[in-house]
Amino acid sequence: MAPFPTIHISCPCNDSISIAPSKSSASRKAPEHDDPEESDMTFDPGSARSNFSLFPLENLLYCEDCNQIRCPRCVHDEIVCYFCPNCLFEVPSSTVKTEGNRCTRNCFSCPICFASLSVTAADESSTSTSPYILLCPHCFWSSAEIGISFEKPTSITAQLAAKLKLPSLQPSSSSASSFSTPTESYFPASASSTTPTIASVETTLTPEEMYARLKTHYATQRAGSGTDEFGTSPGALSRLMGLYSSTLSGSKRTFGTSLGVGKQTAKQKPDWHEYEHVQPTHDESTLINKMRTVGFTGTTSSQQRIIQPHHPLFTSQLRPLAALLRTKRSKRCRACRHILVKPESKVTTTRFRIKLVAMNYIPALTISLLDPTSVSYHSLTPLNTHQFLLTVTNPLFDPINVTLATPQRTPGRFPTEVTILCPDFEVGANTDVWDEALASAGATSGAPTGVQGSQGKSRRTGKKTGNTGTVWDAGRNWTTVVIEIVPPLIPVEGGDSDAEGEKKITELDRIVQIPVCVRVEYETELEREDSLSALSGREQKEKREHTYWSVLGLGRIGKFGGVKSSEGSDTLGSMDSMPTRPMGRPSSYSVNKPSAGPGLGVDAFGASGMGAAAAVAAAVRGGRKA
Amino acid sequence: MPPRSRISVEVAKPPVDFAPSIVVAETASLAGTHRIRIAANTVIHPRAKLNSALGPITIGRHCIISERTQITAPDSQGLTIGDGVVVEVNAVVEAREVGEGTAVEVGVRIGKGAVVGKNCKLSPLTRVADAEVIPDNTVLYGAGERRVDASGTAGARRKLLERHVDSLRVLIPSNASKWMS
Numbered sequence: 118m119a120p121f122p123t124i125h126i127s128c129p130c131n132d133s134i135s136i137a138p139s140k141s142s143a144s145r146k147a148p149e150h151d152d153p154e155e156s157d158m159t160f161d162p163g164s165a166r167s168n169f170s171l172f173p174l175e176n177l178l179y180c181e182d183c184n185q186i187r188c189p190r191c192v193h194d195e196i197v198c199y200f201c202p203n204c205l206f207e208v209p210s211s212t213v214k215t216e217g218n219r220c221t222r223n224c225f226s227c228p229i230c231f232a233s234l235s236v237t238a239a240d241e242s243s244t245s246t247s248p249y250i251l252l253c254p255h256c257f258w259s260s261a262e263i264g265i266s267f268e269k270p271t272s273i274t275a276q277l278a279a280k281l282k283l284p285s286l287q288p289s290s291s292s293a294s295s296f297s298t299p300t301e302s303y304f305p306a307s308a309s310s311t312t313p314t315i316a317s318v319e320t321t322l323t324p325e326e327m328y329a330r331l332k333t334h335y336a337t338q339r340a341g342s343g344t345d346e347f348g349t350s351p352g353a354l355s356r357l358m359g360l361y362s363s364t365l366s367g368s369k370r371t372f373g374t375s376l377g378v379g380k381q382t383a384k385q386k387p388d389w390h391e392y393e394h395v396q397p398t399h400d401e402s403t404l405i406n407k408m409r410t411v412g413f414t415g416t417t418s419s420q421q422r423i424i425q426p427h428h429p430l431f432t433s434q435l436r437p438l439a440a441l442l443r444t445k446r447s448k449r450c451r452a453c454r455h456i457l458v459k460p461e462s463k464v465t466t467t468r469f470r471i472k473l474v475a476m477n478y479i480p481a482l483t484i485s486l487l488d489p490t491s492v493s494y495h496s497l498t499p500l501n502t503h504q505f506l507l508t509v510t511n512p513l514f515d516p517i518n519v520t521l522a523t524p525q526r527t528p529g530r531f532p533t534e535v536t537i538l539c540p541d542f543e544v545g546a547n548t549d550v551w552d553e554a555l556a557s558a559g560a561t562s563g564a565p566t567g568v569q570g571s572q573g574k575s576r577r578t579g580k581k582t583g584n585t586g587t588v589w590d591a592g593r594n595w596t597t598v599v600i601e602i603v604p605p606l607i608p609v610e611g612g613d614s615d616a617e618g619e620k621k622i623t624e625l626d627r628i629v630q631i632p633v634c635v636r637v638e639y640e641t642e643l644e645r646e647d648s649l650s651a652l653s654g655r656e657q658k659e660k661r662e663h664t665y666w667s668v669l670g671l672g673r674i675g676k677f678g679g680v681k682s683s684e685g686s687d688t689l690g691s692m693d694s695m696p697t698r699p700m701g702r703p704s705s706y707s708v709n710k711p712s713a714g715p716g717l718g719v720d721a722f723g724a725s726g727m728g729a730a731a732a733v734a735a736a737v738r739g740g741r742k743a
Numbered sequence: 744m745p746p747r748s749r750i751s752v753e754v755a756k757p758p759v760d761f762a763p764s765i766v767v768a769e770t771a772s773l774a775g776t777h778r779i780r781i782a783a784n785t786v787i788h789p790r791a792k793l794n795s796a797l798g799p800i801t802i803g804r805h806c807i808i809s810e811r812t813q814i815t816a817p818d819s820q821g822l823t824i825g826d827g828v829v830v831e832v833n834a835v836v837e838a839r840e841v842g843e844g845t846a847v848e849v850g851v852r853i854g855k856g857a858v859v860g861k862n863c864k865l866s867p868l869t870r871v872a873d874a875e876v877i878p879d880n881t882v883l884y885g886a887g888e889r890r891v892d893a894s895g896t897a898g899a900r901r902k903l904l905e906r907h908v909d910s911l912r913v914l915i916p917s918n919a920s921k922w923m924s
Contacts, residue, residue: 230884237896252894256884257864259894414890 121494122484122505123670125171126475127160128188130451160666161528162630171668174482177475178457180450186475186665192457193449200464203233203440207464219439223273227253228421228435234260236270251437260437274439281325281436407431447471480519480544480637481510484669487599496675497629499606505671507537507633510595511544515639518543521598522634531674533629534603538585547594604629604674629671636664757795759922762804766917773922775800777816782826786911788812795821803828803843805901805908812836817855825861827901838871842879844897862897 161167170188178187199208203224212221225234232255239250239261247266251273252259260266267276408416408430415432422428429435448458459471486492487504497503511517521540526532590597607622640658757773760780768789773779775795781787781802788810793800798816803826808814813835816822822836825843830836831851838853842861847853851865854873859865863877866884871877880892 229890230888237899239895250894252896255866256882256890257892257894257896258890259896261895262893 121670121672124482125668126174126177127170127666128172128186130188130191159524159528160632162632162668163529174476179473179475179478180455180457181473182453182455183450187450187457191451193451194446197445197447197460197462199442199444201440202443205464208442218442221274224440225251225437226440227258228438229258230256234437239266263433477512482667483508494672497604497672499604499674503602505600506589506597507600508595508597509544511547514546515641516543516546517637517639520636523631527631531605531607531626533605535631536601538599539588542588542596544596545594607674627674631669631671633667633669635667638662756922761919765919766912766915767919768915769918784908786908805905827904844901
């Protein structure tokens with residue numbers, strides 16, 4: 118079960134699709150609003166696309182030039198370097214291209230349990246001449262089990278490659294005759310006879326042999342033709358094309374002899390067949406017999422089989438796996454191409470040269486239940502008011518004005534009533550910790566001397582009253598406000614679903630997810646290269662704002678029957694006793710409003726929210742009486 | 744989680760049969776009524792718990808019993824641990840027999856009356872059921888997977904273990920006389 122509460126932030130890279138106007142908020146839109154386009158869009162966390170735009174804050178980057186959040190989907194990855202995670206050796210990209218993406222030194226992992234193997238000296242008692250083996254320290258698999266041991270403890274890859282090379286191949290690949298007549302070595306029957314013999318040859322060759330022959334064949338082909346021939350002359354091109362088709366089909370044609378033949382046979386090109394397809398099926402009895410002898414323990418598990426390139430069926434055919442290389446990557450903004458993340462190119466250093474993570478730019482949200490003992494996150498009581506504490510933490514060095522907006526009722530089939538008691542507040546700057554200590558000392562002494570001190574105790578109070586329009590608590594660079602939610606009553610499955618004739622109630626309907634639009638305004642010093650502002654002696658201030666949607670996963674709606682009516686009516690009664698209930702919602706706040714104090718906010722938001730809450734209370738009470 | 748402080752209760756000392764070259768830490772806990780026999784060159788770490796309430800315990804040579812292990816005799820037939828056995832931290836051993844050269848790694852639980860063969864390896868957090876018989880050279884690893892160790896490195900491991908015991912002998916102050924009296 119997903120742990121609650123969760124906080125995700127929506128990346129706007131998908132906004133043309135994901136932030137679609139939902140019908141519920143559009144119908145309730147205030148016509149006099151000055152920026153209807155922005156406010157009408159309520160982010161729907163339940164929509165299918167929003168899954169792809171929601172990320173935890175830790176996964177997000179921030180582009181300073183675009184002033185925008187960047188998610189893993191809207192950055193470009195660029196590989197800085199390749200390295201082996203086992204020996205931390207940096208592999209040049211040219212080597213990666215020629216040798217493949219595996220470590221070419223001594224790093225191997227166990228084919229049984231995938232732990233990394235170590236090169237150890239074999240027992241003196243063992244009779245083998247080569248004294249070193251690869252041993253898994255975890256499951257004690259050793260390369261001696263597949264009959265491989267090494268003469269020296271270094272350059273294991275080269276030794277292993279030499280050991281695994283099939284003995285039947287070695288004479289043919291090394292002899293000069295195979296280079297002189299490449300076609301005959303790869304297609305022994307190509308010069309004289311027809312396809313049936315080719316098929317028989319294919320069955321006798323193992324994949325390794327096929328590959329080795331193909332490799333030598335291509336090598337000679339490349340050596341035979343000059344470099345200028347490639348691409349320039351159409352004859353060379355068609356010869357190469359013919360080479361591909363006849364290699365796989367096994368037609369009678371010979372290479373490099375006559376182009377006319379190639380043109381004629383191009384029409385009768387046979388079908389492609391897959392490499393795995395040539396595995397013969399008639400000798401399954403030998404497989405079965407082998408399985409009978411080695412038993413269940415002698416066969417590989419599916420995981421062991423899939424990870425090996427040759428998909429062995431028996432543990433005796435397993436090979437040590439060379440360690441896969443990893444990469445260090447830098448990340449670039451897709452829109453402006455600026456680098457967002459750039460690690461140090463050295464493998465062993467974990468530092469970053471550039472690291473623009475969103476945590477340093479946008480305020481972080483945390484949420485928790487006001488009274489964690491009263492109710493569990495996994496069983497919120499329907500039609501009951503739950504109070505949550507939402508803390509906004511400011512990472513910037515300037516104080517910010519935060520405006521929270523949320524739809525009065527969350528989108529979805531079973532909307533949850535949401536109220537943010539104080540949707541407009543200030544969060545202090547992320548200054549030095551000592552400044553705060555000094556400021557608070559000044560405030561307690563009685564004289565509001567410092568800048569922090571004058572604001573500190575009077576405005577950003579930490580009274581924890583829970584009154585509307587006031588913040589719950591505030592500190593150096595954080596402010597906490599109260600959010601109240603009333604989860605809906607979800608009908609019991611079975612009887613009700615038939616009556617409504619709708620979809621069945623899914624688990625998603627039971628999860629309370631609240632979209633919250635966070636709007637941040639702050640003034641910061643303008644960074645300028647020209648000395649104009651410096652000459653004038655005045656600090657240029659720039660007003661900035663940033664808006665993003667976040668989704669708070671507050672919990673799961675439990676059963677209504679769990680809590681009896683006495684407790685329910687108690688909470689509802691306390692709801693009534695609240696004098697005013699502001700509803701922060703997009704359509705009812707004005708973005709250009711000059712920093713509304715706590716009192717102002719109540720007036721602006723009050724009426725509709727009060728009506729809704731009272732209506733719910735009345736409806737519940739009416740239901741009980743009936 | 745910090746270790747809970749327990750009220751130390753004076754427990755009846757079990758009769759012991761210690762070889763002179765063993766290392767038993769002062770704070771190891773030996774309890775029970777049956778005989779606890781420990782052969783030469785064995786190291787009992789601090790806070791290892793040996794309980795012979797139900798039967799005798801016999802530990803062979805060159806064994807290492809780590810801290811916070813529970814070595815309990817399952818019944819009156821007792822528990823026999825062979826030579827060169829390493830019991831790692833947090834392991835619970837209630838077996839009838841643990842064979843020579845076996846490694847019991849961190850957090851392993853061996854059920855009551857199980858018999859573990861020689862040169863086995865029980866990888867961390869694996870379980871052996873009650874009264875189960877594990878054949879020689881078995882490796883238990885991963886999520887209950889088993890295989891037969893054919894690497895033939897048991898001799899090398901034993902040599903390494905003996906050097907390990909020698910180094911521990913210097914590090915752990917022994918107070919075997921606490922139980923001898």
